[in-house]
Amino acid sequence: xxxxxxxxxxxxxxxxxxxxxxxxxxxxxxxxxxxxxxxxxxxxxxxxxxxxxxxxxxxxxxxxxxxxxxxxxxxxxxxxxxxxxxxxxxxxxxxxxxxxxxxxxxxxxxxxxxxxxxxxxxxxxxxxxxxxxxxxxxxxxxxxxxx
Amino acid sequence: xxxxxxxxxxxxxxxxxxxxxxxxxxxxxxxxxxxxxxxxxxxxxxxxxxxxxxxxxxxxxxxxxxxxxxxxxxxxxxxxxxxxxxxxxxxxxxxxxxxxxxxxxxxxxxxxxxxxxxxxxxxxxxxxxx
Numbered sequence: 529x530x531x532x533x534x535x536x537x538x539x540x541x542x543x544x545x546x547x548x549x550x551x552x553x554x555x556x557x558x559x560x561x562x563x564x565x566x567x568x569x570x571x572x573x574x575x576x577x578x579x580x581x582x583x584x585x586x587x588x589x590x591x592x593x594x595x596x597x598x599x600x601x602x603x604x605x606x607x608x609x610x611x612x613x614x615x616x617x618x619x620x621x622x623x624x625x626x627x628x629x630x631x632x633x634x635x636x637x638x639x640x641x642x643x644x645x646x647x648x649x650x651x652x653x654x655x656x657x658x659x660x661x662x663x664x665x666x667x668x669x670x671x672x673x674x675x
Numbered sequence: 676x677x678x679x680x681x682x683x684x685x686x687x688x689x690x691x692x693x694x695x696x697x698x699x700x701x702x703x704x705x706x707x708x709x710x711x712x713x714x715x716x717x718x719x720x721x722x723x724x725x726x727x728x729x730x731x732x733x734x735x736x737x738x739x740x741x742x743x744x745x746x747x748x749x750x751x752x753x754x755x756x757x758x759x760x761x762x763x764x765x766x767x768x769x770x771x772x773x774x775x776x777x778x779x780x781x782x783x784x785x786x787x788x789x790x791x792x793x794x795x796x797x798x799x800x801x802x803x804x805x
Contacts, residue, residue, distance in 0.1 A: 601708070609774070
């Protein structure tokens, strides 16, 4: 078990880290410009689709899903998970340096812990090697086919 | 949390949403593992072929259904549980549950390094919400 990642695969993981948090931030900013949506003003949702921040946010979130699934096709779920968690760190740093919000010592500690977690996992192999069609996957597949 | 929401209701909602997220992520991860490296699939059959391969996997579709139910479950949970409790609790339970489910169902080698990462991420997410 010793899968080393290629440069393009590291780029996919960086995309996983960045796209979700930046996409959420763009959606949040766009919806703030559009205004509060309620049952009597559902037309605002249509209007939101023409807001450049909302459009960019949706594109980035589609990019997140595509890169996340690509990463899962060559890496373990427990390898990719800390990369998705790193999105929380990006959001916190964006709020500190872009929106100039205050970060408490608790949040800085949280950022440090998640960075350490990414470091732990990144130093190890990305994929567990075992025979194809393992029993666990077969059980889930038969369950999924029955849905 | 509203005054009428009991501790049992609160943690049932949090546990239910986390369980759907875990089921969805493990099913999607299992489907992707079965399909193999998507970069290679795209090289062989182009982007439409790769999208077709993903969308024709029952395991992926079941996972996507769970993620959709997770989204609506999250909306319900947020209507009865405080945001400051719901988000970090669901995120932490999901990370820990994913690691356990990945070990049991995907047979991933979750060594000490990965368990430590799961623990750090779970505590880190809780601290970030403060």
